[in-house]
Amino acid sequence: MLLNLLFNLRNQGLKVGSGEWLAFLRGLELGLAESLDQLYYLARTVLVHTEAHYDAFDVAFKATFDGVELPAPLKDELSTWLANARQLEEGRVGHHDFDSLEAMRKELEKRLAEQKERHDGGNHWVGTGGTSPFGNSGKADQGIRIGGEGGGRTAVAVAGERRWAGYRTDVQLDVRDFKVALSMLRRFGREGAEHLDIEGTIDKTAKNAGEIELDIKRERINRVRLVLLMDTGGSMEPNAALVSRLFTAAKQLKTFKTFEAWHFHNCPYQWLYSDYRTFQRKPTAQVLDDLTAQHRVVWVGDASMAPWELFQGAGWGEPGPTGLQWLQRFSQRCPSSIWLNPDPERYWDHPTVRAIGATVPMFPLTVDGLRRGMQRLRVAS
Numbered sequence: 131m132l133l134n135l136l137f138n139l140r141n142q143g144l145k146v147g148s149g150e151w152l153a154f155l156r157g158l159e160l161g162l163a164e165s166l167d168q169l170y171y172l173a174r175t176v177l178v179h180t181e182a183h184y185d186a187f188d189v190a191f192k193a194t195f196d197g198v199e200l201p202a203p204l205k206d207e208l209s210t211w212l213a214n215a216r217q218l219e220e221g222r223v224g225h226h227d228f229d230s231l232e233a234m235r236k237e238l239e240k241r242l243a244e245q246k247e248r249h250d251g252g253n254h255w256v257g258t259g260g261t262s263p264f265g266n267s268g269k270a271d272q273g274i275r276i277g278g279e280g281g282g283r284t285a286v287a288v289a290g291e292r293r294w295a296g297y298r299t300d301v302q303l304d305v306r307d308f309k310v311a312l313s314m315l316r317r318f319g320r321e322g323a324e325h326l327d328i329e330g331t332i333d334k335t336a337k338n339a340g341e342i343e344l345d346i347k348r349e350r351i352n353r354v355r356l357v358l359l360m361d362t363g364g365s366m367e368p369n370a371a372l373v374s375r376l377f378t379a380a381k382q383l384k385t386f387k388t389f390e391a392w393h394f395h396n397c398p399y400q401w402l403y404s405d406y407r408t409f410q411r412k413p414t415a416q417v418l419d420d421l422t423a424q425h426r427v428v429w430v431g432d433a434s435m436a437p438w439e440l441f442q443g444a445g446w447g448e449p450g451p452t453g454l455q456w457l458q459r460f461s462q463r464c465p466s467s468i469w470l471n472p473d474p475e476r477y478w479d480h481p482t483v484r485a486i487g488a489t490v491p492m493f494p495l496t497v498d499g500l501r502r503g504m505q506r507l508r509v510a511s
Contacts, residue, residue: 132155135173135190135191135194135195138189138190138191139177139186139187141190142186142187142189142190144177144178144183144186144187150176150177151177153176154172154176154177158172170191174187174191237263238256241254241255241256242256305375305378305379305382307497307500308375308376308378308379308380309382309383311497311500311501311504312380312504313383314501314504314505327345331343353424354386354426355386355388355389355422355424355425355426356380356386356388356389356390356426357389357390357391357392357421357427357428357464358376358377358380358390358391358392358428358430359391359394359398359402359427359428360373360376360394360429360430360431361373361393361394361395361396361429361430361431361433362393362394362395362403363395364395364396365434366431366432369432369472369495372472372495373430377391391404392404392417393405394431396431396435396439396440396453397431397435397439397453397454397457398453398456398457398460399414399450399453399456400413400414400415400450401413402414402417414456418459418460418463421464422463422464423463423464423465423466425464425466426464426466426467426507427460427464427466427468428467428469428470428503429457429467429468429470429490430469430470431469432473432477433469433471433480433482433483433486433487433492434473434480434482434483435482436482437481437482439453439482440452440453440454440482440485441454441482441485454486454489457489457490461490468490468491468493468503468506468507469486469487469490469492470492470493470494470495470499470500470503471483471492471494472495473494474494478492491503491506493506
């Protein structure tokens with residue numbers, strides 16, 4: 131079962147190394163975990179590096195140690211017995227010696243076959259309260275909960291609450307997450323209006339033996355010019371709310387020297403739209419001419435389309451460069467560019483996704499992905 135925990139942790143993306151796993155096993159040998167609750171906290175302490183991974187750990191732990199669901203007929207038969215739980219007497223804990231979860235399952239089936247009436251507060255039958263390993267609202271060092279809320283706040287129940295889900299960094303973002311990540315782009319320089327630095331003036335005057343020396347400085351403002359280009363419609367419809375949150379965060383942040391946003395469908399062709407609903411648009415060539423190497427360009431889209439739309443067509447039968455050629459021109463003009471893809475990375479093995487990813491560095495539209503993308507733009511600056 132412990133190997134199942136290791137495999138489940140790795141399936142959740144946790145990088146549990148052999149050294150960490152051996153340290154965990156050594157902790158078990160030393161008797162640091164004599165119950166499932168203690169095992170939960172020992173494993174989380176040794177095997178998890180950051181609270182951002184606590185939720186993934188809880189998912190893996192619950193998948194490994196969760197109790198067995200009874201067949202529906204048995205649950206119906208027992209429901210009236212278990213409906214009104216008897217409260218557990220303080221200080222009592224039942225101790226049981228099952229070798230494995232399978233042994234626990236077999237014993238439960240055996241007792242269900244023999245049990246003929248309701249039981250509360252006991253140590254053997256399926257019931258409520260007490261120290262039996264089967265039922266609810268009791269307290270035992272091993273067992274399978276049936277109904278109820280659990281009396282001992284077991285580790286599996288704690289893991290099932292998934293209290294740390296909001297700390298994960300591989301999930302999609304809300305407006306605040308976008309703002310925090312986009313703030314990483316800020317690069318200040320003294321380009322604003324001149325003003326008198328009082329503290330600097332006092333310091334310089336003191337060092338100049340009392341002769342007044344004014345310290346004039348320019349206001350520090352953000353030098354970053356951000357351009358957001360968003361795929362709209364079609365296969366991007368399911369991601370409309372997510373992209374809208376990104377746009378809202380970028381617009382509300384107000385920390386960039388300039389910010390502009392444009393819409394396209396699948397990839398840019400002859401026109402970029404400031405508002406699809408009112409058909410306000412601007413020639414793509416003109417938008418491109420207004421950009422400089424100092425602009426940071428963030429593309430957002432699933433990059434998935436019919437190959438001809440990217441490699442052959444110029445968009446709606448119009449003459450001009452292909453979609454891929456437009457992307458290449460933008461990348462040449464603005465080397466600091468990234469592409470954020472809302473689709474999971476397992477869907478990226480597609481001809482157009484691969485081609486776009488080879489032209490513009492591509493990152494998933496998650497907390498981790500956005501942070502890595504912003505770091506890429508910062509390095510490029």
